[in-house]
Amino acid sequence: MANASLNQSLSQQQTLAPQMRQSLEILQANTLELSQLLNQAMELNPVLEDVTEHESLDQITDSEMEDSENYDDWQDSYDDDARELAIMERRNKGVSQDTADAREHFYDSIVAPLTLQEHLTEQIRESGLGAEAQADAVIVVGNLTEHGYLDSPLDELAARLQIPLARLEDGLATIQNFNPAGVGAADLRECLLLQLDHLGIGDGLEAEIVDLYLDEVARNHFPQLAKKLHVSLETMIETINHIRSLDPSPGSQFQSGGNPYVQPDVEITVGDDGLWTATLTGSYLPRLRINDEYKDMLSASTNDPKTRTYLRNQIKDGRFIIRAIDQRQETILAIAREIIDRQQPFLKKGTRHLKPMTMNDIAEVIGVHPTTVSRAVAGKYIHTPHGLMEMRKFFATGYQTSDGKDVSNEGVREALQELISAEDSAQPLSDSKLAALLTEQGIKIARRTMAKYREQLGILPSHLRKKY
DSSP: OOOOOOOOOOOOOOOOOHHHHHHHHHHHOOHHHHHHHHHHHHHHOTTEEEGGGGSOHHHHHHHHHHHHTTGGGGGGOHHHHHHHHHHHHHHOSSOOHHHHHHHHHHHHHOOOOOOHHHHHHHHHHTSOOOHHHHHHHHHHHTTBOTTSBBSSOHHHHHHHHTOOHHHHHHHHHHHHTSSSTTTTBSSHHHHHHHHHHHTTOTTSHHHHHHHHOHHHHHTTOHHHHHHHHTOOHHHHHHHHHHHHTSOSOGGGGSOOSSOOOOOOSEEEEEOTTSOEEEEEOOTTSOOEEEOHHHHHHHHSOOSOHHHHHHHHHHHHHHHHHHHHHHHHHHHHHHHHHHHHHHOHHHHHHOGGGOOOBOHHHHHHHHTSOHHHHHHHHTTOEEEETTEEEEGGGGOBOEEEOTTSOEEEHHHHHHHHHHHHHTSOTTSOOOHHHHHHHHHHTTOOOOHHHHHHHHHHTTOOOHHHHOOO
16 A cells, blocks of 8 residues: 655746736737627726717717718728717717617618528428427437538437437438438438439439449549449549539538628728828727726725725726726737838738738837737737738748748748639649749749648649549
8 A cells, every 4th residue: 555645845836917817808809809898897897987978969969960871881881880880889878860770770781691500490480390390300400510411310319319210310301301402411422412312313323423432533533433334434524523513511601600790900001192001990999997986086085994995996907907908009009010011012912922920020129028919919800902811810931032032921822822723624733833833933832831831722632623
């Protein structure tokens, strides 16, 4: 038997203070998340107030009326109207009927995309099935992946829910007759066979190939298949092209993640003088300050030390939050300005001209630690002349071209995408050929590295891209 003993040891462990954790949370939050954090802070700390709530009623009504007069064009200026209407909603007092109608029109125009489950459930309701059969079909729908495949085998699902397997099989058969064709399949083979059944060719050559020879199709073994199935090569190519026109992911046309709108945190624009400017987009964020009444209460003499301590702590916490917000805004804006200074070619010409840039480079210039830069750009988006981009995409290593110009990894990927988009589908470019073509453009890159970029773009190897 091992001897029991009691040992005492001393060790150091670094922990983050609550205020530091809160500061990091504010720094890492994107604009929409920050709005929620600030509203939560005002609920928890009574000394904090929103400056915008104390603007005069006349100012509020005038600005809101000015927006409502142009609400027919809101589809073209979604960003600005979203901010203004968020301000209206928070103020929520004394607005005119025209403004209320404009707000209702705006919110009614935001339609959440239909999910696959909602689409199938609607068909179940219209199927005329009995209540029990509808309930079984709904259970099956609830166990489909976002791509439309069964999440787990029916027998496991029946055992878990203690429902007779035959009932779930009937529910699955019902779902598999619905639109989109191919939903409810256990795998790719069944998914494609279901689609062929819907097309009325479930007993044809296509179905035989899908059922027995999918691996050969993936390897482009067309001549061998033609010989094995006793058809001409021309017929085989036509048949396989028809199979490839089917949808391997029938549920993907439905978005289950809610409204896909992304609010940029920074906008980069160019003025009439040709100079680029970075602007923070959070004009609708609460503008916090310490309520003067609470400061007066702290200054006034009171015999209750607990009240004084409570007020002093709340005011201290409130000021810390305000400073953290200011530091966040200053850090993000400083990073955006450095992006402008270092990425002029990108701003003028596009992604191909992104230059390599590291977080260490930016941190050294703006006087913060690289991890601060990392947290500041996490989950943030920047609106550029070339569309919405994640701020992180500006930070990447890269290559130097033969003429001495720097190009980022993102620029290399775009150059690769352009080569593949322009290739002859009957004779797709091999990885070695793609690397050689990039070298001709001045980007010297190894074939293995080129293959890695191709995979990152989700592009198949040349033998699987070939079309006959």
